[in-house]
Amino acid sequence: MRAPLSWLREYCDPGMDPAALADRLVMTGTEVERIDTVGPKSGDGFVVGKVLAREQHPDADRLSVCRVDTGEGERTIVCGAPNVDAGQTVAVVLPGATMPGGMKIRKAKLRGVASEGMILSAAELEIAEEADGIMVLDDGPPPGTPLSEVLPLGEPVLEIEVTPNRTDCFGVHGVAREVHAITGAPLAPDPWAEDASAEGEGEASDYASVRVDVPELCPRFTARVFTDIAVAPSPAWLQARLTAAGQRPINNVVDITNYVMLLTAQPLHAFDLDKVPGGELIVRTAEDGEKMTTLDDVERSFDAETVLVCDREGPSGIAGIMGGQRSEVSDATTRVLLEVACWNGTNILRTSRMLGLRSEASSRFEKQLHPDLCLRAQRIASRLLIELCGAKMVPGTIDEAAEIPEPRRLRLRASRVEGLLGMTISQDEQKVYLERLGFEASADGDDLEVVVPPDRHYDVTREVDLIEEVARVHGIDEHLPTTLPATGTEVGGLSRAQRLRRRAEDGLRDLGFDQVVGWSFTDPGEAGRLRIPDDDPRATPVLLANPLSEEQSAMRTTLLGSLLDVAARNNARGAGNLALFESARVYLQDATPADGVDPLAGHFAGDQPAPFSEPHRFAALATGSLSERSWRGGGEAADFFALKGALEALARQLGVALSFAAAEQPFLHPGRSAAISIGDTAAGWLGEVHPLVCRTWDLDAAVAFEIDAAPLLAAATVGEERYEDVTTFPAVYQDLAVVVPADVPAEAVSEAIRAGGGELLQGAEVFDLFEGEQLGENRKSLALNLEFRAPDRTLTDEEVAGLREAIKAKLDEIGGTLRE
Amino acid sequence: MLERIEEIRGEASAAIAAAGSSAELEELRVRYLGRKAELTGVLRGIAELPPEERGEVGGAANRARKELEALLEQSAERLSASELEQQLVSDRIDVTLPGAPPRPVGHPHLIARTTRLIEDTMVGLGYHVAEGPEIEHDYYNFTALNHPPGHPARMLQDTFYVQSHPDVLLRTHTSPMQVRSMEAKPPPIFVVVPGKVYRRDSDATHSPMFHQVEGLAIGEGLTLADLQGTLLAMCRALFGAERELRLRPHFFPFTEPSVEVDVSCFQCGGSGELAGGERCNLCKGQGWIEILGAGMVDPNVLGFVEGHGYDAERVQGFAFGIGVERVAMLRHGVPDLRRFFDNDVRMLEQFG
Known part of the structure; x- marks a missing residue:
C-alpha cells in the first residue's frame, strides 16, 4: 500500500517529518517498508x-x-x-x-x-x-x-506493508485514522459524510436491476446510475495522486473508482450501462467451464464456485476480482452503472488462487470487508463523478443486502489488560486510544464497554484484540517492563536421547567427519540412480503436490543420495578426500502408529500421529582417504574396514554392541556390504558404494553407512555404567590361533569362542588374519587375544585350561581347530 | 701356579683395557671369567691342591678374579657411554620434516551448532526441547494455530502440499508443535522446538528449506513483559551482553498481541554508523536488526487444547520463532542463505 503523504495529510497532519512519522507508525504496528519520493528529491532548480x-x-x-x-x-x-x-x-x-x-x-x-x-x-x-x-x-x-x-x-510516499488483519489500512483514510490514533493529531471529518445530490431523471431502478442468487457469497450489492458522463482524462491532481499511489491513470471514470478504493479500501466497479442489456445484473455462481474475457484481454474459464456478475447475455465480470471486457467503460461511454459490493472473502481468495489472478480489488475483498463500507464508497465516488465527469446522478441506490452484521460489543476488563501485558494502562488512556481508533468506549467500573466500528469488525472480535489495540497505541517499546516468568517447579533440560544424539554427532565429528545439512527434497529419479528396484519402499517416496521443481519434488527416503550429491559437488571442486556425515530424518510412506513418544523413531507428541514416518538417522560417507597422506605413509583409500572402524568407534563411545552380517543393498558392492543390527533389531547398512552408483555421481569410489538413531541410542549404555571391580583380582591374557574354513565369518569364530569361554571370558579380539598354503586349501587362521577374569577370585591355570578346552569344543562345531 | 695366575691377570687386564666395544668386552669376560676359563678352572681345582697351597693359590685367584671383574665393569661403563654417544649421532633425524598427521577431526555444521546454542540458552531458562513432524497435518500447521481454512493469513506462507493428501503439508514453521506439546502435557509448559521448516520460495534471501527454533511458555500469569525478558536473555546469549531489544507490534494469526523483535546492532552498537562515520552495513544504518517474531498465545489456539487443561481464562503465555540461518548469518557474517545447504567443505571446515 502506497500512501502519498500529501493525501494522508488531507485527513490527518501530525506535523512530523516523513521519517519521524514512519518511525512512529512502525513502532505502533504499521510496517513502513520505505519512504519513496515521487519526483525530484529536491525542488532546487x-x-x-x-x-x-x-x-x-x-x-x-x-x-x-x-x-x-x-x-x-x-x-x-x-x-x-x-x-x-x-x-x-x-x-x-x-x-x-x-x-x-x-x-x-x-x-x-x-x-x-x-x-x-x-x-x-x-x-x-x-x-x-x-x-x-x-x-x-x-x-x-x-x-x-x-x-x-x-x-x-518530491512527494514522499509511505510504502506500507499492511498485515492481512488490517483491511482498513488498505485505504489512505484508514492509515490517516491510524496516524490520528498514534499521534493525537486531529482527524478531518469523514470524507463520506456528505452525499452527492441526485439530479438525474427518474429512479435508479428505472435504469437497472440487480438480482443476487448467492447472498451467502455476496452479502451486499449496491449500484448507482449516472448519466451525461463525459469520459476524458482525469485532472492533473488526480493523475498525480494515482501515479504516486502506484495506479496508472486511465480515464476519469475508472480513475475515480481507483481513487475511492485507495482512499476507503472499498473496491468499486464501473459498468458502461449501455453495454449491460436491459440494465439487468445477476450475481450467480458460474457453470463449470463457463468462460469470459477479462479486462486484461485474457479469456478465463471458471468453476462452479466462481461468483460472476452477469447480464442477460452472460458473464460481465468476475465478482470482486476483475471486470469483463464487454462492459468496460470507454471513451464513448455516457451512462455508468457504479457497482460497490461486498463479497465473501474466503470465496474471493479461493477463486483468485484458482485463476492465478490477483487484483487490487481481490487483495482487499479476500480479507473480508464489511458491508457497511459500500455506501461510503458510493457517496465519495458520486460526488467525484458529478464534479469531474459532469455526470448527473439518478436518484436512488439499488441495494441488495443480505443481513448486515450487528455492531460487535466487547467488554475490556482492566484486570485483563494488566494481567496479559504486565504493564498498567489507565482507563482514561484506554478509552482515548480506542476512541481515536474509531471504537465507542464507555466506562463500566474499572472496565470498558466497547463497540467495534465496521472497518474493524472482522479483526477485533475478542477482548484480547482490544488489549492489543490499547497496548500498541500506548507504546510497547516505551512502556513495557522487562521481567522473566516464574517457571515454578519446571526445570529444563535435554532428554537422554537428545543428549546421546549430540554425543553421536560429536563422536562422528571427532572421528574426522564433517557434518553436512542436505536437502530433504530430492527428485523422484534418485531411487533409480541408487539402483533401488521399484518394489522397494524406498523407491516410492512422499511426493509434493506443488514442488518448486522436479529436482525438489520427492522427500528423501535415504540420506545416501544427498551425501553423494555433496561429495560429488566437492569432488568437482577438487576436494578428493572427503569424510561427511549427516544427522537428519528420512521420510517414508509407511505411517508407523505412534507407540509412546520417541521423536527419533518418528513418534511425536500430540493426539494425532505424524502423517508419515520420519525416522532420524546418522549416515556417513567417505571418498579418498580418511587419514592424511604424509612422508611416513598414510593416505590409504577408505574402504569397508576404514568406515566400519569409524562406526565401531562411535558405537564404543555410546556403549553399544553392533553386529554385522554380510547383506546386500542395491546401491552397495555386493561382496563388500553388511547389514548392521543391534541385538535383534535391524538398524542399517554399511558398505562400499556400488561402482555403477559411484560412476553415476562421478566419484571414483565411496564407502558409506546409514544407521537408525532410535535403536542405536536406545541401546546406548554410556552415562549409565555401573562400577566393575578390575583391581582386586588379576586378569589372565592368552592368545589363540584358530584355523577355520575360509568361508566361516570372523563373527562366527568370535561367537563360538564367547560361547565356550562363558562369563569368565571378558574379551576376544581378532588381531591377525593369515591365509597361506601351509594351512591347506580354503583355510584361514584367525589370531585372537583372550581376556579371562573372575570378579571374586584369581583364576587358576587349571580353570583357564578348562575354559580353553570348552572353547576348543565350540570351535570344533564350526569346523575350527586350534593352531598350537 | 701363582705365576700363572699373575700372568693371566696381566694378560686379561691389558686385553680389557684395550677392548674397543661392548661385544669385545663380553668376549673377554667369557674367555677369562667364563665357565671354561683357565682362572675359573684354577678356582674349581683348588680342592685338589695340597692343603698348604690351597690358601695362597685360592687367595691369589680370587683377588685376580675380583680385579678383572672390576676392570670389566669399568670398561663396560666407559664403552657403553661412548657407544650410546655414537648411537645418538647416528640416530639423528631431520627435525624440519613435517610431523605425523593425527587423524583429522571433522567439523559441526554451522546450523547444527547454532541450533544447539539456542537450545542451550533456553534450557538454561528452564525449557525442554521438543521435536515434531516435518510432514504435518494441516490441522496443526494452520487450523489449530487460528488459520481457518480459506483464511488469507494462510497466504503469508506459501506452502508445499503432499500429493494425494490435500490435508498434509510440509510444516511452514515449527509452531505446529505448540498444540502437539500442549496435547501431550498439561500446563505449565516451557518448550523449545528446533527443526526444519519449508516454504515455497527460493531466491537470494529465501530457501525452500530452512531451520527455526520455536519457543512456547504457558502457565498462570505469564505476561508480555515476561516475553520481553525471555527474548532479551536469549538475544544477549546469541549476540552479546550489551544488546537491547525493541518490540514492534505486528500481526500473526496465532498470537495476540503479536510483536516483531529487533535487536540492537552488534556491529555499530545501535548507532547505525561505523567508527569511520560510514553507514553500518549490517543494520543498513538502522541501528536495529529484525530477528524474530513473537507474541502472546492467542486464546483461540488455547481453545483447541481446552480439553487438555488449557483454559484461556486461567492460563496464558507466549510463543516465539527464531530463524536459525538468520542467527548464524548475523553471528558469522555468512552472506547468503544458500551457502548453508551447498555444504562446500571449504566453508564447513571454517567452523569448528
Whole structure:
C-alpha cells in the first residue's frame, strides 16, 4: 500500500517529518517498508518558465529552439516535444538540478545549439505514468516561481506493508485514522459524510436491476446510475495522486473508482450501462467451464464456485476480482452503472488462487470487508463523478443486502489488560486510544464497554484484540517492563536421547567427519540412480503436490543420495578426500502408529500421529582417504574396514554392541556390504558404494553407512555404567590361533569362542588374519587375544585350561581347530 | 701356579683395557671369567691342591678374579657411554620434516551448532526441547494455530502440499508443535522446538528449506513483559551482553498481541554508523536488526487444547520463532542463505 503523504495529510497532519512519522507508525504496528519520493528529491532548480518564442532547430526536424523566461532572464532551451509553443507557461529544470532518476542536468549542445535546461513533461516529473509532450501549466504564476509552489514535487510516499488483519489500512483514510490514533493529531471529518445530490431523471431502478442468487457469497450489492458522463482524462491532481499511489491513470471514470478504493479500501466497479442489456445484473455462481474475457484481454474459464456478475447475455465480470471486457467503460461511454459490493472473502481468495489472478480489488475483498463500507464508497465516488465527469446522478441506490452484521460489543476488563501485558494502562488512556481508533468506549467500573466500528469488525472480535489495540497505541517499546516468568517447579533440560544424539554427532565429528545439512527434497529419479528396484519402499517416496521443481519434488527416503550429491559437488571442486556425515530424518510412506513418544523413531507428541514416518538417522560417507597422506605413509583409500572402524568407534563411545552380517543393498558392492543390527533389531547398512552408483555421481569410489538413531541410542549404555571391580583380582591374557574354513565369518569364530569361554571370558579380539598354503586349501587362521577374569577370585591355570578346552569344543562345531 | 695366575691377570687386564666395544668386552669376560676359563678352572681345582697351597693359590685367584671383574665393569661403563654417544649421532633425524598427521577431526555444521546454542540458552531458562513432524497435518500447521481454512493469513506462507493428501503439508514453521506439546502435557509448559521448516520460495534471501527454533511458555500469569525478558536473555546469549531489544507490534494469526523483535546492532552498537562515520552495513544504518517474531498465545489456539487443561481464562503465555540461518548469518557474517545447504567443505571446515 502506497500512501502519498500529501493525501494522508488531507485527513490527518501530525506535523512530523516523513521519517519521524514512519518511525512512529512502525513502532505502533504499521510496517513502513520505505519512504519513496515521487519526483525530484529536491525542488532546487525546478521553476516555472514562460516560452517567449519557438523556432525550428536548424539541423533537426523534431527539435525546437525556445527562448524561455525563467525569472532571472531569458535562456535558450532545446525541446523535443511536439506540443511546445510560444506563450505557454511550462515547467523548467535548470542546469545543476537533479532529475528524479538521479540524472544531473547540465548545459549541453543539441545538434550544435546550446541548451540551458529542459522543459519538462508530467512523466519526467513522475506525476503521470506517461506523457505525449511537455506539461502546459495554467497561466498565472510568474516566471521564476519555484515549481514546488505550483505542483506536488518530491512527494514522499509511505510504502506500507499492511498485515492481512488490517483491511482498513488498505485505504489512505484508514492509515490517516491510524496516524490520528498514534499521534493525537486531529482527524478531518469523514470524507463520506456528505452525499452527492441526485439530479438525474427518474429512479435508479428505472435504469437497472440487480438480482443476487448467492447472498451467502455476496452479502451486499449496491449500484448507482449516472448519466451525461463525459469520459476524458482525469485532472492533473488526480493523475498525480494515482501515479504516486502506484495506479496508472486511465480515464476519469475508472480513475475515480481507483481513487475511492485507495482512499476507503472499498473496491468499486464501473459498468458502461449501455453495454449491460436491459440494465439487468445477476450475481450467480458460474457453470463449470463457463468462460469470459477479462479486462486484461485474457479469456478465463471458471468453476462452479466462481461468483460472476452477469447480464442477460452472460458473464460481465468476475465478482470482486476483475471486470469483463464487454462492459468496460470507454471513451464513448455516457451512462455508468457504479457497482460497490461486498463479497465473501474466503470465496474471493479461493477463486483468485484458482485463476492465478490477483487484483487490487481481490487483495482487499479476500480479507473480508464489511458491508457497511459500500455506501461510503458510493457517496465519495458520486460526488467525484458529478464534479469531474459532469455526470448527473439518478436518484436512488439499488441495494441488495443480505443481513448486515450487528455492531460487535466487547467488554475490556482492566484486570485483563494488566494481567496479559504486565504493564498498567489507565482507563482514561484506554478509552482515548480506542476512541481515536474509531471504537465507542464507555466506562463500566474499572472496565470498558466497547463497540467495534465496521472497518474493524472482522479483526477485533475478542477482548484480547482490544488489549492489543490499547497496548500498541500506548507504546510497547516505551512502556513495557522487562521481567522473566516464574517457571515454578519446571526445570529444563535435554532428554537422554537428545543428549546421546549430540554425543553421536560429536563422536562422528571427532572421528574426522564433517557434518553436512542436505536437502530433504530430492527428485523422484534418485531411487533409480541408487539402483533401488521399484518394489522397494524406498523407491516410492512422499511426493509434493506443488514442488518448486522436479529436482525438489520427492522427500528423501535415504540420506545416501544427498551425501553423494555433496561429495560429488566437492569432488568437482577438487576436494578428493572427503569424510561427511549427516544427522537428519528420512521420510517414508509407511505411517508407523505412534507407540509412546520417541521423536527419533518418528513418534511425536500430540493426539494425532505424524502423517508419515520420519525416522532420524546418522549416515556417513567417505571418498579418498580418511587419514592424511604424509612422508611416513598414510593416505590409504577408505574402504569397508576404514568406515566400519569409524562406526565401531562411535558405537564404543555410546556403549553399544553392533553386529554385522554380510547383506546386500542395491546401491552397495555386493561382496563388500553388511547389514548392521543391534541385538535383534535391524538398524542399517554399511558398505562400499556400488561402482555403477559411484560412476553415476562421478566419484571414483565411496564407502558409506546409514544407521537408525532410535535403536542405536536406545541401546546406548554410556552415562549409565555401573562400577566393575578390575583391581582386586588379576586378569589372565592368552592368545589363540584358530584355523577355520575360509568361508566361516570372523563373527562366527568370535561367537563360538564367547560361547565356550562363558562369563569368565571378558574379551576376544581378532588381531591377525593369515591365509597361506601351509594351512591347506580354503583355510584361514584367525589370531585372537583372550581376556579371562573372575570378579571374586584369581583364576587358576587349571580353570583357564578348562575354559580353553570348552572353547576348543565350540570351535570344533564350526569346523575350527586350534593352531598350537 | 701363582705365576700363572699373575700372568693371566696381566694378560686379561691389558686385553680389557684395550677392548674397543661392548661385544669385545663380553668376549673377554667369557674367555677369562667364563665357565671354561683357565682362572675359573684354577678356582674349581683348588680342592685338589695340597692343603698348604690351597690358601695362597685360592687367595691369589680370587683377588685376580675380583680385579678383572672390576676392570670389566669399568670398561663396560666407559664403552657403553661412548657407544650410546655414537648411537645418538647416528640416530639423528631431520627435525624440519613435517610431523605425523593425527587423524583429522571433522567439523559441526554451522546450523547444527547454532541450533544447539539456542537450545542451550533456553534450557538454561528452564525449557525442554521438543521435536515434531516435518510432514504435518494441516490441522496443526494452520487450523489449530487460528488459520481457518480459506483464511488469507494462510497466504503469508506459501506452502508445499503432499500429493494425494490435500490435508498434509510440509510444516511452514515449527509452531505446529505448540498444540502437539500442549496435547501431550498439561500446563505449565516451557518448550523449545528446533527443526526444519519449508516454504515455497527460493531466491537470494529465501530457501525452500530452512531451520527455526520455536519457543512456547504457558502457565498462570505469564505476561508480555515476561516475553520481553525471555527474548532479551536469549538475544544477549546469541549476540552479546550489551544488546537491547525493541518490540514492534505486528500481526500473526496465532498470537495476540503479536510483536516483531529487533535487536540492537552488534556491529555499530545501535548507532547505525561505523567508527569511520560510514553507514553500518549490517543494520543498513538502522541501528536495529529484525530477528524474530513473537507474541502472546492467542486464546483461540488455547481453545483447541481446552480439553487438555488449557483454559484461556486461567492460563496464558507466549510463543516465539527464531530463524536459525538468520542467527548464524548475523553471528558469522555468512552472506547468503544458500551457502548453508551447498555444504562446500571449504566453508564447513571454517567452523569448528
